[in-house]
Amino acid sequence: GENVEQHPSTLSVQEGDSAVIKCTYSDSASNYFPWYKQELGKGPQLIIDIRSNVGEKKDQRIAVTLNKTAKHFSLHITETQPEDSAVYFCAASKGADGLTFGKGTHLIIQP
Amino acid sequence: NAGVTQTPKFQVLKTGQSMTLQCAQDMNHNSMYWYRQDPGMGLRLIYYSASEGTTDKGEVPNGYNVSRLNKREFSLRLESAAPSQTSVYFCASENSGANVLTFGAGSRLTVL
Numbered sequence: 349g350e351n352v353e354q355h356p357s358t359l360s361v362q363e364g365d366s367a368v369i370k371c372t373y374s375d376s377a378s379n380y381f382p383w384y385k386q387e388l389g390k391g392p393q394l395i396i397d398i399r400s401n402v403g404e405k406k407d408q409r410i411a412v413t414l415n416k417t418a419k420h421f422s423l424h425i426t427e428t429q430p431e432d433s434a435v436y437f438c439a440a441s442k443g444a445d446g447l448t449f450g451k452g453t454h455l456i457i458q459p
Numbered sequence: 460n461a462g463v464t465q466t467p468k469f470q471v472l473k474t475g476q477s478m479t480l481q482c483a484q485d486m487n488h489n490s491m492y493w494y495r496q497d498p499g500m501g502l503r504l505i506y507y508s509a510s511e512g513t514t515d516k517g518e519v520p521n522g523y524n525v526s527r528l529n530k531r532e533f534s535l536r537l538e539s540a541a542p543s544q545t546s547v548y549f550c551a552s553e554n555s556g557a558n559v560l561t562f563g564a565g566s567r568l569t570v571l
Contacts, residue, residue: 349518357499380558391463391549391562392502437501441558446492446517451501 350375352440354450362458367428369453371438372420378440381414381421382447386435395436396423425455433457461485465550465563472540472570480535480566482550490553491533492517492560493525495546502549508533540570 351374361367373381379400384392398405398412398421405412409428414421425432435454439447463484472478484491493505504517508527522544524536533552537544547567551560 354501382558382560384560384562389564391551391564392560393562394559397559446504446507447558447560448504448518449494449502451499 350378350440350442350448352438352448352450354438354453356453357451358454358456360456360458361428363428363430365428367423367425367432367455369423369436369438369455370420371422371440371450372418373440373448374419375440375442376416376419377442380441381412382439382441383410383412383423384437384439384449386437386452388434392437428455428457430457430459463550463552463561463563465548465566467566468564469567470569472537472568474541474570476540476570477536477538478540478568479537480548480550480568481532482534482563483532484550484552484561485531486552486554486561487530488552488554488561489530491527492551492553493523493533493535494549494551495519496549496565497546505535505548537568540568542570544568545570 354371382397385395386392411424438450466481492507494502506525508514511530550563
């Protein structure tokens with residue numbers, strides 16, 4: 349089955365700096381790559397996603413890039429703010445049998 | 460607009476006891492999922508249901524059973540709880556083909 353590796357497990361950045369979280373996947377048939385944000389005490393919530401026919405997607409301060417050849421994708425957050433502090437999960441999917449998640453990155457924004 | 464509702468939010472069980480986690484969605488989604496979240500392990504799929512009347516095993520199904528009662532409801536049952544099942548459980552739903560999961564707020568289960 350699919351295996352998703354996510355790094356780093358913890359990332360601490362100064363407010364206003366950029367943050368990058370990286371994921372690799374194993375199954376070349378995977379074609380959908382979402383990113384979820386989980387705030388303390390809540391369920392994960394989709395923040396951005398990308399499909400395999402696209403190399404990059406942006407939404408205000410967040411962007412995701414995908415390299416199908418290398419089987420890796422990354423989340424970029426620019427101009428980080430305190431409300432960006434959360435756990436972020438990457439995931440991969442190739443169909444209707446659910447998402448395979450990475451183990452998560454705890455992003456800490458230092459004031 | 461409730462989305463995905465899970466009950467209970469917290470539960471403490473003794474080893475060997477049974478219980479059922481309830482999940483309901485009001486978005487008319489076809490697919491529903493149960494995940495467990497453990498520290499350092501991310502979210503792991505227990506069972507899923509692609510449509511009413513069908514269920515399939517995920518990555519970690521042992522010790523669990525599920526029932527897709529109707530299109531809205533998908534329950535997770537622990538017949539004989541074990542300490543290894545101490546976890547936070549999340550239910551999610553998806554409109555088939557969209558791949559976008561909507562999660563509930565979670566149910567924290569402790570097995571003593």
